[in-house]
Amino acid sequence: xxxxxxxxxxxxxxxxxxxxxxxxxxxxxxxxxxxxxxxxxxxxxxxxxxxxxxxxxxxxxxxxxxxxxxxxxxxxxxxxxxxxxxxxxxxxxxxxxxxxxxxxxxxxxxxxxxxxxxxxxxxxxxxxxxxxxxxxxxxxxxxxxxxxxxxxxxxxxxxxxxxxxxxxxxxxxxxxxxxxxxxxxxxxxxxxxxxxxxxxxxxxxxxxxxxxxxxxxxxxxxxxxxxxxxxxxxxxxxxxxxxxxxxxxxxxxxxxxxxxxxxxxxxxxxxxxxxxxxxxxxxxxxxxxxxxxxxxxxxxxxxxxxxxxxx
Amino acid sequence: xxxxxxxxxxxxxxxxxxxxxxxxxxxxxxxxxxxxxxxxxxxxxxxxxxxxxxxxxxxxxxxxxxxxxxxxxxxxxxxxxxxxxxxxxxxxxxxxxxxxxxxxxxxxxxxxxxxxxxxxxxxxxxxxxxxxxxxxxxxxxxxxxxxxxxxxxxxxxxxxxxxxxxxxxxxxxxxxxxxxxxxxxxxxxxxxxxxxxxxxxxxxxxxxxxxxxxxxxxxxxxxxxxxxxxxxxxxxxxxxxxxxxxxxxxxxxxxxxxxxxxxxxxxxxxxxxxxxxxxxxxxxxxxxxxxxxxxxxxxxxxxxxxxxxxx
Amino acid sequence: xxxxxxxxxxxxxxxxxxxxxxxxxxxxxxxxxxxxxxxxxxxxxxxxxxxxxxxxxxxxxxxxxxxxxxxxxxxxxxxxxxxxxxxxxxxxxxxxxxxxxxxxxxxxxxxxxxxxxxxxxxxxxxxxxxxxxxxxxxxxxxxxxxxxxxxxxxxxxxxxxxxxxxxxxxxxxxxxxxxxxxxxxxxxxxxxxxxxxxxxxxxxxxxxxxxxxxxxxxxxxxxxxxxxxxxxxxxxxxxxxxxxxxxxxxxxxxxxxxxxxxxxxxxxxxxxxxxxxxxxxxxxxxxxxxxxxxxxxxxxxxxxxxxxxxx
Numbered sequence: 001x002x003x004x005x006x007x008x009x010x011x012x013x014x015x016x017x018x019x020x021x022x023x024x025x026x027x028x029x030x031x032x033x034x035x036x037x038x039x040x041x042x043x044x045x046x047x048x049x050x051x052x053x054x055x056x057x058x059x060x061x062x063x064x065x066x067x068x069x070x071x072x073x074x075x076x077x078x079x080x081x082x083x084x085x086x087x088x089x090x091x092x093x094x095x096x097x098x099x100x101x102x103x104x105x106x107x108x109x110x111x112x113x114x115x116x117x118x119x120x121x122x123x124x125x126x127x128x129x130x131x132x133x134x135x136x137x138x139x140x141x142x143x144x145x146x147x148x149x150x151x152x153x154x155x156x157x158x159x160x161x162x163x164x165x166x167x168x169x170x171x172x173x174x175x176x177x178x179x180x181x182x183x184x185x186x187x188x189x190x191x192x193x194x195x196x197x198x199x200x201x202x203x204x205x206x207x208x209x210x211x212x213x214x215x216x217x218x219x220x221x222x223x224x225x226x227x228x229x230x231x232x233x234x235x236x237x238x239x240x241x242x243x244x245x246x247x248x249x250x251x252x253x254x255x256x257x258x259x260x261x262x263x264x265x266x267x268x269x270x271x272x273x274x275x276x277x278x279x280x281x282x283x284x285x286x287x288x289x290x291x292x293x294x295x296x297x298x299x300x301x302x303x304x305x306x307x308x309x310x311x
Numbered sequence: 312x313x314x315x316x317x318x319x320x321x322x323x324x325x326x327x328x329x330x331x332x333x334x335x336x337x338x339x340x341x342x343x344x345x346x347x348x349x350x351x352x353x354x355x356x357x358x359x360x361x362x363x364x365x366x367x368x369x370x371x372x373x374x375x376x377x378x379x380x381x382x383x384x385x386x387x388x389x390x391x392x393x394x395x396x397x398x399x400x401x402x403x404x405x406x407x408x409x410x411x412x413x414x415x416x417x418x419x420x421x422x423x424x425x426x427x428x429x430x431x432x433x434x435x436x437x438x439x440x441x442x443x444x445x446x447x448x449x450x451x452x453x454x455x456x457x458x459x460x461x462x463x464x465x466x467x468x469x470x471x472x473x474x475x476x477x478x479x480x481x482x483x484x485x486x487x488x489x490x491x492x493x494x495x496x497x498x499x500x501x502x503x504x505x506x507x508x509x510x511x512x513x514x515x516x517x518x519x520x521x522x523x524x525x526x527x528x529x530x531x532x533x534x535x536x537x538x539x540x541x542x543x544x545x546x547x548x549x550x551x552x553x554x555x556x557x558x559x560x561x562x563x564x565x566x567x568x569x570x571x572x573x574x575x576x577x578x579x580x581x582x583x584x585x586x587x588x589x590x591x592x593x594x595x596x597x598x599x600x601x602x603x604x605x606x607x608x609x610x611x612x613x614x615x616x617x618x619x620x621x622x
Numbered sequence: 623x624x625x626x627x628x629x630x631x632x633x634x635x636x637x638x639x640x641x642x643x644x645x646x647x648x649x650x651x652x653x654x655x656x657x658x659x660x661x662x663x664x665x666x667x668x669x670x671x672x673x674x675x676x677x678x679x680x681x682x683x684x685x686x687x688x689x690x691x692x693x694x695x696x697x698x699x700x701x702x703x704x705x706x707x708x709x710x711x712x713x714x715x716x717x718x719x720x721x722x723x724x725x726x727x728x729x730x731x732x733x734x735x736x737x738x739x740x741x742x743x744x745x746x747x748x749x750x751x752x753x754x755x756x757x758x759x760x761x762x763x764x765x766x767x768x769x770x771x772x773x774x775x776x777x778x779x780x781x782x783x784x785x786x787x788x789x790x791x792x793x794x795x796x797x798x799x800x801x802x803x804x805x806x807x808x809x810x811x812x813x814x815x816x817x818x819x820x821x822x823x824x825x826x827x828x829x830x831x832x833x834x835x836x837x838x839x840x841x842x843x844x845x846x847x848x849x850x851x852x853x854x855x856x857x858x859x860x861x862x863x864x865x866x867x868x869x870x871x872x873x874x875x876x877x878x879x880x881x882x883x884x885x886x887x888x889x890x891x892x893x894x895x896x897x898x899x900x901x902x903x904x905x906x907x908x909x910x911x912x913x914x915x916x917x918x919x920x921x922x923x924x925x926x927x928x929x930x931x932x933x
Contacts, residue, residue, distance in 0.1 A: 003706055003738040011702055014745055015695040018674060021749050022690065025756045027772055030678030032686040036773070039680060052329060056341030058350060064343040068333065073326040080322055084314055097771070116314045123325055127332050134336045145547075145564065146508060146529045149408070150338055151347070152490060156497040179774060186778040190813050191501050193523070193834045195852075197768060212504045212524045212815070213542070213834045215852055215887075218768045230506075230526055230544065231835070233852065233887055236767070253767065265526075265544055265579065268887065268906060284579060285598060286927060287907060299928045305597060306610050363640060367652030369661060375654040379644065384637040391633055395625055427625045434636055438643050445647045456858075456875065457819060457840045460719070461649055462658070463801060467808040502812050504834070523815045523835045524853070541817075541837055541855065576837075576855055576890065595890060596909060616908060617921050 034103035036093055037086045042183045045082050048075050049168055053130050054154050080119055087177050088115030094178040118175045125171045132204050136163050139205040143227050158192035159208035169198035202226075203259070210265075217254035219272060224259050229284075231266035237274075237289055258294065345414035347404055348397045353494045356393050359386050360479055364441050365465050391430055398488050399426030405489045429486045436482045443515050447474050450516040454538050469503035470519035480509035513537075514570070521576075528565035530583060535570050540595075542577035548585075548600055569605065656725035658715055659708045664805045667704050670697050671790055675752050676776050702741055709799050710737030716800045740797045747793045754826050758785050761827040765849050780814035781830035791820035824848075825881070832887075839876035841894060846881050851906075853888035859896075859911055880916065 022029050030036065047059070052075055056063040060071060088111040095109060140153045140160060147153055153160055165188035169181040181198035189195045193212035196202075200216050203224035208214055210230035216222075220234045236253040255269045258278035263269070269276060269288045276282065277294030286300050333340050341347065358370070363386055367374040371382060399422040406420060451464045451471060458464055464471055476499035480492040492509035500506040504523035507513075511527050514535035519525055521541035527533075531545045547564040566580045569589035574580070580587060580599045587593065588605030597611050644651050652658065669681070674697055678685040682693060710733040717731060762775045762782060769775055775782055787810035791803040803820035811817045815834035818824075822838050825846035830836055832852035838844075842856045858875040877891045880900035885891070891898060891910045898904065899916030908922050 003734050007738055007742060008699070008702060010742060011698050011745070012695070014748070015691065015698050017749050018694055018698070018752070019691050021752050022677065025753055028676055028752070028756045028759050028776060030676070030685070030773070030776075031690055033678065035683035036679065036777070038683070039777075054339055054341070055333065056344065057347065061346035061349070063341070068342055069326065069330050072329055073323070076322050076326050076329070077319070080319060093773070097773075112314050116318055120318060120321060123322070126325070127328050130329070130332050130339070131336055134339045137339050146510075148489065148493075151341070151404070151408075152493055154339060155347070155350075155490060156493045158497060158500065178770065179777060182770075182774055182778045186780060189780065189834070193504050193815050195832050195834060199768075210506050210526045212500070212506060212526070213853060215832045215834070231524060231542070231853070231888075235887070251767075265546070266542075266577070266888070270906075284581075285596075285907075287922075288927075292929070295931055296929050297931070300598075301928060305599075306612060307603070307607050309606055309608070365650055365652070366644065367655065368658065372657035372660070374652070379653055380637065380641050383640055384634070387633050387637050387640070388630070391630060423625050427629055431629060431632060434633070437636070438639050441640070441643050441650070442647055445650045448650050456873075457821075459800065459804075462652070462715070462719075463804055465650060466658070466661075466801060467804045469808060469811065504815050521817050521837045523811070523817060523837070542835060542853065576857070577853075577888070595892075596907075611909075616910075617923060618914070618918050620917055620919070 032103060034092050034096060035089055037089045037179050037183065039183060041082055041086055042180055043187055045079060045086065046165060046168070046184055046187060048079050048082075049126075050164065051075055052079075052126060053133060053164065057151075057154050076123060079123065080116075083119035083122065084112065084116040086115075086180060087118050088112045090177055090179045091115060091118075118177055121175055122171055129167050129171065132167055133160075133164055135205040136160060136207065139207040139225065139227070140209075143207045144209055158194060159211045162188050162192045162194035162196055162208060162211060162214075163202070163206055166196040166198065166200065166202065170200070170202070173198040200254075213266075219252040220254040221256040223257065223261075223278070226257050226259070226261050226263075228263040229265040232263050233268045233270070235268065235270050237271035255288075343414060345403050345407060346400055348400045348490050348494065350494060352393055352397055353491055354498055356390060356397065357476060357479070357495055357498060359390050359393075360437075361475065362386055363390075363437060364444060364475065368462075368465050387434060390434060391427075394430035394433065395423065395427040397426075397491060398429050399423045401488055401490045402426060402429075429488055432486055433482055440478050440482065443478055444471075444475055446516045447471060447518065450518040450536065450538070451520075454518045455520055469505060470522045473499050473503045473505035473507055473519060473522060473525075474513070474517055475499075477507040477509065477511065477513065481511070481513070484509040511565075524577075530563040531565040532567040534568065534572075534589070537568050537570070537572050537574075539574040540576040543574050544579045544581070546579065546581050548582035566599075654725060656714050656718060657711055659711045659801050659805065661805060663704055663708055664802055665809055667701060667708065668787060668790070668806055668809060670701050670704075671748075672786065673697055674701075674748060675755060675786065679773075679776050698745060701745060702738075705741035705744065706734065706738040708737075708802060709740050710734045712799055712801045713737060713740075740799055743797055744793055751789050751793065754789055755782075755786055757827040758782060758829065761829040761847065761849070762831075765829045766831055780816060781833045784810050784814045784816035784818055784830060784833060784836075785824070785828055788818040788820065788822065788824065792822070792824070795820040822876075835888075841874040842876040843878040845879065845883075845900070848879050848881070848883050848885075850885040851887040854885050855890045855892070857890065857892050859893035877910075 051059055052072055055068055091114055092111040137150055137153050140157055141147050141150055165184050169184040173181040185198050194214045196216040197218040199218035200220040202222045205225045207227045213231040215233045217235050234255055252272035255274040257276045260279045261276050263282040264284035267282045267286045271289050275291040277292055279295040280292050281297045283299035286298050362370055363383055366379055402425055403422040448461055448464050452458050452461055476495050480495040484492040496509050505525045507527040508529040510529035511531040513533045516536045518538045524542040526544045528546050545566055563583035566585040568587045571590045572587050574593040575595040578593045578597045582600050586602040588603055590606040591603050592608045594610035597609050673681055674694055677690055713736055714733040759772055759775050762779055763769050763772055787806050791806040795803040807820050816836045818838040819840040821840035822842040824844045827847045829849045835853040837855045839857050856877055874894035877896040879898045882901045883898050885904040886906040889904045889908045893911050897913040899914055901917040902914050903919045905921035908920050
C-alpha cells in the first residue's frame with residue numbers, strides 16, 4: 001500500500017479539466033439527451049430472434065412440438081416490448097437531433113406508438129425471413145465440401161451468422177429505423193469479420209464461405225444463388241474526385257451481382273454501374289470496375305512469379 | 312406508455328404463423344431431438360484447457376508448486392465430466408440423425424460410456440499438446456521483432472490462441488467426435504480472424520503473425536517451423552467443374568507445406584497436389600497453384616505502378 | 623449415467639503427468655511469480671475510459687450537466703486505483719523476470735508508488751486524447767457517405783473503436799509500461815479485426831473504414847488526415863536476410879505516411895525507409911516498398927483479365 005493519498009488530490013482538478021472538454025468539444029458527448037438505444041438490449045434482441053428462427057439449437061434445448069409454441073410465443077411477446085422501446089428511443093433521438101429539442105420537452109410525436117407499429121411490422125416479416133434463411137443454410141451445405149450437416153452450419157458457420165443478422169437488419173433498415181440496423185450489422189461484423197451494410201439487397205440462397213474480410217456496401221444488389229469467399233469487397237469506386245465536393249449520401253455506389261455468380265477469395269468489384277452478369281465466375285484476386293457479361297469466366301492473368309534459390 | 316395493448320393481440324396470430332413454418336421448413340429447427348452440445352459448455356471447456364496448458368496466466372493467479380496440483384487435478388476432473396457429457400450428446404445426435412431415431416427411444420449404443428472413453432483418450436494427449444505449444448510460443452518469439460517476452464505472446468497473441476485451439480480441436484477430430492471440433496475452431500476464428508479447420512495437420516514450431524484473414528483448409532499438411540502472415544489462404548483449387556456434379560467430401564483438396572517455409576501476407580496457395588518444398592519463401596500476394604521446389608524464393612513480378620500527379 | 627467411475631482413476635495419474643510437464647517445460651507456465659496484470663481488469667479499464675471520453679453513449683444513459691461531474695469524478699477515482707494496481711503488477715513482473723527474483727522477496731523498488739505515478743501521468747493525457755478523438759470522429763463522418771451521423775460513428779464504427787484504444791494504449795506505451803498496451807491493442811484487434819501496434823505514432827483526423835485485416839506496425843508514423851481502408855498493411859520489409867542473424871528489436875521497420883494520404887483496400891506499404899509523401903493516393907492492392915513523392919497517385923497497372931464463356 002505504497003500509494004500516496006495526497007497524489008489523488010490531483011484527480012479532482014483533472015476531473016474538472018475533463019468536464020471542461022465536454023463544453024469545448026461537445027460533438028462526442030451525449031449529455032442532456034433522451035437515452036439512445038442500448039447496445040446490450042439490441043444484442044439481446046438479436047439472440048432472441050435467432051432462437052425464434054433456429055429453435056432448439058442454442059439457448060433452449062429439449063424443445064418439441066408440445067412446448068415450442070409456449071416458448072416462441074413468450075419470445076415474440078418479449079421481443080415486441082424490447083423492440084418497441086428501442087425503436088422509440090432511436091426515433092426520438094433522431095427527431096430531437098434534427099429539431100435540436102432537449103429531452104423532457106413535450107414531444108409532438110408519440111414515439112412509443114410509432115415504435116410499436118414498426119416493431120410489429122418487423123415481427124411480421126419473420127416467417128418470410130425464416131424461409132430465406134432455410135435456403136441460405138442449404139446453399140452453404142451444397143457449396144462447401146467440408147460441411148458435415150445442416151446442423152453444423154447452423155451451429156458454427158460465420159457466413160450464416162452474418163447473413164442471418166443482415167436479413168433481420170435489412171428489414172429494420174427498410175422501416176427507416178435509425179441506428180439499430182447498423183448496431184446489429186457491426187455486432188455481426190465484430191464476431192465474423194464479415195461487414196455487410198444493412199442496406200444491401202440480397203437474394204435467396206446466398207453463401208459466404210470463411211468470410212473474414214468480406215465487405216458488402218450499402219447500395220449493393222445481389223440476386224439469388226450467389227456464392228462469395230473470404231476477403232471479397234463489393235464496394236464503391238473511390239477516386240479522389242469523389243472525395244472532393246459534396247458527398248452524395250444514398251446514391252447507388254455499389255455493384256449489382258446477378259444470379260448464380262461465384263466470386264473467389266479477395267476479388268474486388270467496385271462501382272454503382274458495375275453489373276456482373278448471371279452465371280459468371282470471378283477469379284480470386286480479380287479487380288473489376290466495369291460490367292461483366294453473363295456466363296463469363298474472369299480470371300487474372302497471373303503476374304509472373306520469379307523463382308530463385310533462397311539465400 | 313403510449314403503446315396499444317390491443318395491437319399485441321396480433322402477436323398470437325403471428326406466433327401461430329411462425330410455428331407453422333417449423334412444420335413447413337423443418338430443416339433449420341431442432342425439435343424433438345436430444346440436446347446438442349452446448350456452445351457455452353464447449354467454450355468453458357476451451358478456457359479450462361487453456362488453464363491447464365498455461366497455468367498461472369489467466370483465470371487463476373498466485374499458483375505455485377505447492378498448490379498447482381490441486382488446481383489442475385480439480386480442472387481435469389471437471390473437464391472429464393463436461394467432455395463426457397458433451398461428446399455423448401454429439402455422438403447421440405449424429406447417430407439418431409443417421410438412423411432417424413426420435414429422442415427418448417432406447418438407444419442401442421451407450422453414448423455416455425462412449426463419450427467417457429473418448430474424453431479420457433483426449434485428455435491423455437494434453438502432455439504432448441503442451442509440449443507442441445511450448446515450441447509454438449518459442450517460434451513466435453523467434454519470429455517477431457515486436458515480441459517483448461514469451462509472457463506477452465501467451466497473454467496477447469491471436470496466432471497462439473488460434474493454434475492452441477486448433478491443436479486441441481484436431482485431437483477431438485481424430486477421435487471422430489462430431490460438431491465439437493468445429494465449434495471450437497469457429498470460436499477461435501471469431502476472436503482471432505484466423506480460420507483453421509480442425510482437420511488440418513500442423514507440425515511443431517508453427518507461427519502465425521497478426522493473422523486476420525488466414526484460412527487453412529481441412530486437408531492441409533504443414534510441416535515443422537512454418538511461419539505465415541495475415542491474409543494467407545491455404546485452400547482448395549476451386550474451378551467451376553468442382554462445383555458441378557457430386558462434391559466429394561474428404562478427399563485431399565488443400566496443399567502441403569514442407570518444413571521451414573515462410574509465407575508472407577495475403578499469399579494464396581491452392582490445391583491438394585500442390586507441395587511447397589522445404590525452405591522455400593513465398594512472397595506477399597503470390598498466388599500458387601502448382602508445386603514449388605525446395606529452397607525456392609517465389610516473388611511476384613510486381614504489376615507496373617502508374618504514378619501521376621494527384622488531381 | 624453409464625460413465626464408469628473406475629475409469630476416472632486414470633485421471634490422477636494423468637494429472638501427475640501434466641504437473642510433471644510444468645517442471646520439464648516451464649517456459650509456458652507462470653508458477654511462483656507475482657500476479658500478472660489481469661485481462662478482465664484491463665478490459666474494464668478500457669470500458670471505463672470509453673465512458674469518460676464518450677459520456678452518455680454506452681453504459682450510463684441520462685447524463686446531463688447536473689450529474690456528469692459526479693459520474694466522471696467517480697470513474698476517474700476508480701480508474702486511478704485500477705491502473706495503479708495493474709501497472710504495478712506489470713512493472714514488478716518485468717523487474718522480477720529481468721532479475722530472476724521470486725515473488726514475496728523484499729522488492730528494492732516501490733512498484734505501487736511507481737504504478738501510481740504512471741497512472742496519474744496517463745490520466746493527465748485524457749483531455750488531449752479526447753480532443754484528438756473528436757477530430758477522428760469528424761474525419762470518419764467526412765470520409766464515409768454511408769455515415770448517417772456522428773452518433774452512429776461513436777456507437778458502431780470499428781475503425782473508431784480501434785483508434786480510440788490505440789491512442790490510449792500509445793500513451794501507456796510511451797510511459798514504458800509493459801504488457802498492458804499490447805493487451806489493450808489485442809482486445810481491440812479481436813473485436814474489430816484491426817491490428818494497430820501501441821507503438822505506432824498516429825496524427826489527428828485519422829479514419830479507417832471497414833477495417834478488417836488492417837495491420838499497422840510498431841514503428842509506423844502516420845501524419846494528420848490520413849484515411850485507410852480494409853486489408854491495408856503498413857508493415858516491415860521482410861526478406862529472409864532479416865530472419866537470419868540477430869533480430870534487432872526496436873529499429874524503425876515500418877513506413878511513414880505523410881498528411882492527407884488515402885490508401886485504398888488491401889494495399890501494402892512496407893519498410894522503415896519508405897515514405898508516402900503528403901497528398902498522395904495509393905490505389906487498391908498496390909504494393910509499395912519504395913518512397914512515393916508528394917501529391918502522387920499510384921495505381922496498379924491492372925493484370926490482364928481473361929474472359930471466356932463459363933463452362
